[in-house]
Amino acid sequence: MPYASAAKFIGTALIVSEDALTTRQVTEAMQELALSVEICSKVSDAMNRVNHSKLEVAVIDFSLGNQAALFLKQLRGSASNRTAVAFAITSSSAETAYALKVGSSFALERPLTFDSLRHTLQAAYGLIVRERRRYFRYPISVPAAASKKGELEIFGETVNVSERGVAFSGSTPLVPGVEVTIQFTLTNPQLALTAECKVCWTNNGGQSGLSFLFLPSNVSSELQAWLARRLEEQLPDPVTRRFQ
Numbered sequence: 001m002p003y004a005s006a007a008k009f010i011g012t013a014l015i016v017s018e019d020a021l022t023t024r025q026v027t028e029a030m031q032e033l034a035l036s037v038e039i040c041s042k043v044s045d046a047m048n049r050v051n052h053s054k055l056e057v058a059v060i061d062f063s064l065g066n067q068a069a070l071f072l073k074q075l076r077g078s079a080s081n082r083t084a085v086a087f088a089i090t091s092s093s094a095e096t097a098y099a100l101k102v103g104s105s106f107a108l109e110r111p112l113t114f115d116s117l118r119h120t121l122q123a124a125y126g127l128i129v130r131e132r133r134r135y136f137r138y139p140i141s142v143p144a145a146a147s148k149k150g151e152l153e154i155f156g157e158t159v160n161v162s163e164r165g166v167a168f169s170g171s172t173p174l175v176p177g178v179e180v181t182i183q184f185t186l187t188n189p190q191l192a193l194t195a196e197c198k199v200c201w202t203n204n205g206g207q208s209g210l211s212f213l214f215l216p217s218n219v220s221s222e223l224q225a226w227l228a229r230r231l232e233e234q235l236p237d238p239v240t241r242r243f244q
Contacts, residue, residue: 008234009036011056011132016046016071019061022089022112026059029117033125034235043067047074054080056131059108061089062099072103083134085127087120129231137162138230144168144184146197146210156206158184163224165197165211174199174208182210191226193219 013035017023027037035057040046043064050058050071058075062068068088076082088099088107096107105127106120137160146168147153156170168174168182178199185192197210215223 008034010034010128010231010235012036012038012054013057013059014046014049014055015039015059016043016064016068017041017059017061017089019063019089022061022110025112025117026087026089026108029114029121030057030059033121033128035128043071046071050075050078050081054135055084056128057085057087059087059089060104062095063089063091068099069102072099076103083131085124085131087124129228133224133227133231134163136227136231137167138227140186142184142187144170144182146170146174146180146182146208148178148180159207161186161223161227163220163227165200165209166195167207167209169205169207171206173202173206174210176200176202179213180210186223186226189226191219191222193223195219 010033013030015023015026015030015037018041023039027039030037038049040049049055058081060068060071072086075084075086085106086104088096088104089110089112090096090099090107091110093109096109099107106124108117108120139160141157141159143155144158144166145153145155154170154172154174156168159167159169166182166184174180176199180197180199181194182197183194193215195212196214198213199208200211201209
Protein backbone atom coordinates (compact mmCIF):
# COMPACT_ATOMS: atom_id res chain seq x y z
CA MET A 1 0.00 0.00 0.00
CA PRO A 2 1.92 3.07 -1.19
CA TYR A 3 0.83 5.59 1.47
CA ALA A 4 -0.59 3.42 4.24
CA SER A 5 2.35 4.26 6.50
CA ALA A 6 2.37 7.99 5.71
CA ALA A 7 1.99 10.17 8.81
CA LYS A 8 -0.05 12.77 6.98
CA PHE A 9 -3.46 12.11 5.47
CA ILE A 10 -5.84 14.31 3.56
CA GLY A 11 -8.68 12.81 5.59
CA THR A 12 -10.64 9.66 6.40
CA ALA A 13 -12.53 7.42 3.98
CA LEU A 14 -15.12 4.91 5.15
CA ILE A 15 -15.76 1.96 2.81
CA VAL A 16 -18.98 0.01 3.33
CA SER A 17 -19.00 -3.29 1.44
CA GLU A 18 -19.15 -7.05 1.91
CA ASP A 19 -17.12 -7.66 -1.29
CA ALA A 20 -13.50 -8.37 -0.36
CA LEU A 21 -12.09 -7.74 -3.85
CA THR A 22 -13.95 -4.46 -4.27
CA THR A 23 -12.90 -3.35 -0.81
CA ARG A 24 -9.24 -4.08 -1.59
CA GLN A 25 -9.34 -2.22 -4.92
CA VAL A 26 -11.01 0.86 -3.47
CA THR A 27 -8.78 0.82 -0.38
CA GLU A 28 -5.63 0.88 -2.50
CA ALA A 29 -6.99 3.73 -4.61
CA MET A 30 -7.97 5.76 -1.56
CA GLN A 31 -4.63 5.19 0.14
CA GLU A 32 -2.87 6.39 -2.99
CA LEU A 33 -4.79 9.64 -2.47
CA ALA A 34 -3.41 9.80 1.11
CA LEU A 35 -6.73 8.94 2.72
CA SER A 36 -6.85 6.94 5.91
CA VAL A 37 -9.24 4.05 5.24
CA GLU A 38 -11.74 2.40 7.56
CA ILE A 39 -13.86 -0.57 6.46
CA CYS A 40 -17.31 -1.69 7.58
CA SER A 41 -19.02 -4.78 6.20
CA LYS A 42 -22.25 -4.01 8.09
CA VAL A 43 -24.30 -0.92 7.30
CA SER A 44 -25.39 -0.63 10.95
CA ASP A 45 -21.74 -0.28 12.01
CA ALA A 46 -21.16 2.29 9.27
CA MET A 47 -24.17 4.34 10.37
CA ASN A 48 -22.84 4.38 13.91
CA ARG A 49 -19.50 5.62 12.56
CA VAL A 50 -21.25 8.42 10.64
CA ASN A 51 -23.02 9.54 13.82
CA HIS A 52 -19.86 9.76 15.91
CA SER A 53 -16.97 10.79 13.68
CA LYS A 54 -15.99 13.17 10.89
CA LEU A 55 -15.44 11.67 7.44
CA GLU A 56 -14.15 13.33 4.30
CA VAL A 57 -15.15 10.40 2.06
CA ALA A 58 -17.79 7.66 2.25
CA VAL A 59 -17.96 4.72 -0.18
CA ILE A 60 -21.11 2.59 -0.19
CA ASP A 61 -21.61 -0.62 -2.17
CA PHE A 62 -25.08 -0.70 -3.72
CA SER A 63 -24.98 -4.49 -3.81
CA LEU A 64 -26.08 -4.11 -0.18
CA GLY A 65 -29.55 -3.27 -1.52
CA ASN A 66 -31.90 -0.83 0.16
CA GLN A 67 -29.46 -0.36 3.02
CA ALA A 68 -27.16 1.56 0.69
CA ALA A 69 -29.76 4.28 0.09
CA LEU A 70 -30.53 4.38 3.82
CA PHE A 71 -26.85 4.88 4.54
CA LEU A 72 -26.66 7.82 2.12
CA LYS A 73 -29.78 9.33 3.69
CA GLN A 74 -28.17 9.13 7.12
CA LEU A 75 -24.90 10.55 5.78
CA ARG A 76 -26.66 13.54 4.21
CA GLY A 77 -28.64 14.10 7.39
CA SER A 78 -25.57 14.11 9.59
CA ALA A 79 -24.46 17.49 10.94
CA SER A 80 -20.78 16.61 10.57
CA ASN A 81 -20.87 14.54 7.38
CA ARG A 82 -23.67 15.94 5.22
CA THR A 83 -21.10 17.47 2.84
CA ALA A 84 -18.76 14.45 2.76
CA VAL A 85 -17.81 13.28 -0.74
CA ALA A 86 -19.81 10.09 -1.33
CA PHE A 87 -18.97 7.36 -3.83
CA ALA A 88 -21.43 4.63 -4.81
CA ILE A 89 -20.17 1.27 -6.08
CA THR A 90 -22.71 0.16 -8.66
CA SER A 91 -23.26 -2.70 -11.12
CA SER A 92 -25.31 -1.06 -13.89
CA SER A 93 -26.10 2.30 -15.45
CA ALA A 94 -29.58 2.19 -13.90
CA GLU A 95 -28.10 1.59 -10.45
CA THR A 96 -25.62 4.42 -11.06
CA ALA A 97 -28.46 6.82 -11.91
CA TYR A 98 -30.35 5.78 -8.78
CA ALA A 99 -27.27 6.19 -6.56
CA LEU A 100 -26.67 9.72 -7.83
CA LYS A 101 -30.35 10.54 -7.33
CA VAL A 102 -30.34 9.47 -3.67
CA GLY A 103 -27.25 11.41 -2.65
CA SER A 104 -24.02 9.97 -4.02
CA SER A 105 -21.48 12.47 -5.37
CA PHE A 106 -19.78 10.01 -7.73
CA ALA A 107 -20.32 6.45 -8.97
CA LEU A 108 -17.75 3.67 -9.35
CA GLU A 109 -19.37 1.25 -11.77
CA ARG A 110 -18.26 -2.38 -11.96
CA PRO A 111 -16.06 -3.83 -13.30
CA LEU A 112 -13.65 -1.64 -11.33
CA THR A 113 -10.24 -1.05 -12.87
CA PHE A 114 -7.20 0.95 -11.86
CA ASP A 115 -7.85 3.45 -14.65
CA SER A 116 -11.55 3.92 -13.84
CA LEU A 117 -10.82 4.45 -10.15
CA ARG A 118 -8.00 6.86 -10.94
CA HIS A 119 -10.16 8.86 -13.36
CA THR A 120 -12.98 9.28 -10.83
CA LEU A 121 -10.62 10.17 -8.00
CA GLN A 122 -8.95 12.83 -10.12
CA ALA A 123 -12.39 14.36 -10.71
CA ALA A 124 -13.19 14.19 -6.99
CA TYR A 125 -9.82 15.36 -5.62
CA GLY A 126 -10.70 19.06 -5.39
CA LEU A 127 -13.95 18.33 -3.55
CA ILE A 128 -12.17 16.05 -1.08
CA VAL A 129 -9.55 18.72 -0.34
CA ARG A 130 -12.31 21.32 0.10
CA GLU A 131 -14.18 19.05 2.52
CA ARG A 132 -11.02 18.47 4.53
CA ARG A 133 -10.26 22.19 4.57
CA ARG A 134 -13.72 22.99 5.98
CA TYR A 135 -12.74 21.30 9.27
CA PHE A 136 -8.96 21.70 9.02
CA ARG A 137 -7.37 23.42 12.03
CA TYR A 138 -3.87 24.69 11.45
CA PRO A 139 -1.73 25.14 14.59
CA ILE A 140 -0.16 28.60 14.58
CA SER A 141 0.92 30.95 17.35
CA VAL A 142 0.86 34.66 16.47
CA PRO A 143 0.04 37.70 18.64
CA ALA A 144 -3.68 38.41 18.93
CA ALA A 145 -6.01 40.79 20.72
CA ALA A 146 -9.64 40.23 21.68
CA SER A 147 -11.92 43.10 22.62
CA LYS A 148 -15.48 43.61 23.77
CA LYS A 149 -17.15 46.94 23.11
CA GLY A 150 -16.44 49.37 25.94
CA GLU A 151 -13.83 47.16 27.61
CA LEU A 152 -10.05 46.91 27.51
CA GLU A 153 -8.39 44.63 24.96
CA ILE A 154 -7.26 41.19 26.09
CA PHE A 155 -3.87 40.34 24.63
CA GLY A 156 -2.64 36.85 23.88
CA GLU A 157 -1.90 34.58 20.96
CA THR A 158 -3.62 32.24 18.59
CA VAL A 159 -3.43 28.47 19.13
CA ASN A 160 -4.91 27.33 15.82
CA VAL A 161 -7.09 28.69 13.04
CA SER A 162 -9.73 27.22 10.75
CA GLU A 163 -12.27 28.51 8.22
CA ARG A 164 -14.84 28.74 10.99
CA GLY A 165 -12.90 30.19 13.88
CA VAL A 166 -9.76 30.47 15.96
CA ALA A 167 -8.50 29.14 19.28
CA PHE A 168 -7.15 31.96 21.45
CA SER A 169 -4.98 31.92 24.56
CA GLY A 170 -5.29 35.20 26.45
CA SER A 171 -4.09 37.01 29.55
CA THR A 172 -7.66 37.10 30.91
CA PRO A 173 -10.25 34.31 30.57
CA LEU A 174 -13.11 34.95 28.14
CA VAL A 175 -16.72 34.11 28.99
CA PRO A 176 -18.61 31.54 26.86
CA GLY A 177 -21.47 33.10 24.93
CA VAL A 178 -19.92 36.57 24.83
CA GLU A 179 -19.28 38.27 21.47
CA VAL A 180 -15.82 39.76 20.89
CA THR A 181 -13.74 41.17 18.07
CA ILE A 182 -10.40 39.49 17.49
CA GLN A 183 -7.43 40.80 15.54
CA PHE A 184 -4.36 38.86 14.42
CA THR A 185 -2.08 38.51 11.40
CA LEU A 186 -1.21 35.15 9.87
CA THR A 187 2.21 34.68 8.30
CA ASN A 188 3.69 33.12 5.18
CA PRO A 189 2.09 34.96 3.45
CA GLN A 190 0.83 37.68 5.75
CA LEU A 191 -2.93 37.90 6.14
CA ALA A 192 -4.44 40.39 8.59
CA LEU A 193 -7.78 39.36 10.08
CA THR A 194 -10.30 41.30 12.11
CA ALA A 195 -13.33 39.17 12.89
CA GLU A 196 -16.47 39.38 14.98
CA CYS A 197 -16.67 36.17 17.02
CA LYS A 198 -18.67 34.33 19.64
CA VAL A 199 -16.87 32.57 22.50
CA CYS A 200 -17.92 28.90 22.27
CA TRP A 201 -15.78 27.34 24.99
CA THR A 202 -13.01 28.00 27.47
CA ASN A 203 -10.71 25.78 29.51
CA ASN A 204 -8.68 26.03 32.70
CA GLY A 205 -5.54 26.80 30.71
CA GLY A 206 -6.85 30.18 29.61
CA GLN A 207 -7.69 29.06 26.10
CA SER A 208 -10.95 29.90 24.32
CA GLY A 209 -12.62 28.69 21.16
CA LEU A 210 -13.97 31.54 19.04
CA SER A 211 -16.43 30.99 16.21
CA PHE A 212 -16.43 33.57 13.42
CA LEU A 213 -19.74 35.43 13.20
CA PHE A 214 -18.63 37.70 10.37
CA LEU A 215 -15.66 37.95 8.02
CA PRO A 216 -15.62 40.19 4.94
CA SER A 217 -16.06 37.99 1.86
CA ASN A 218 -12.63 38.92 0.46
CA VAL A 219 -10.92 38.09 3.76
CA SER A 220 -12.85 34.83 4.02
CA SER A 221 -11.67 33.84 0.53
CA GLU A 222 -8.07 34.74 1.38
CA LEU A 223 -8.28 32.69 4.59
CA GLN A 224 -9.59 29.68 2.63
CA ALA A 225 -6.69 30.00 0.18
CA TRP A 226 -4.20 30.36 3.05
CA LEU A 227 -5.53 27.22 4.74
CA ALA A 228 -5.55 25.32 1.44
CA ARG A 229 -1.83 26.02 1.03
CA ARG A 230 -1.11 24.84 4.58
CA LEU A 231 -3.14 21.66 4.00
CA GLU A 232 -1.38 20.86 0.73
CA GLU A 233 1.99 21.35 2.44
CA GLN A 234 1.07 18.51 4.79
CA LEU A 235 0.34 16.02 2.02
CA PRO A 236 2.97 13.66 0.61
CA ASP A 237 4.50 15.22 -2.54
CA PRO A 238 3.48 12.36 -4.87
CA VAL A 239 -0.19 12.99 -4.06
CA THR A 240 -0.15 16.69 -4.85
CA ARG A 241 1.74 16.07 -8.09
CA ARG A 242 -0.50 13.22 -9.23
CA PHE A 243 -3.93 14.67 -8.50
CA GLN A 244 -3.51 18.37 -9.26
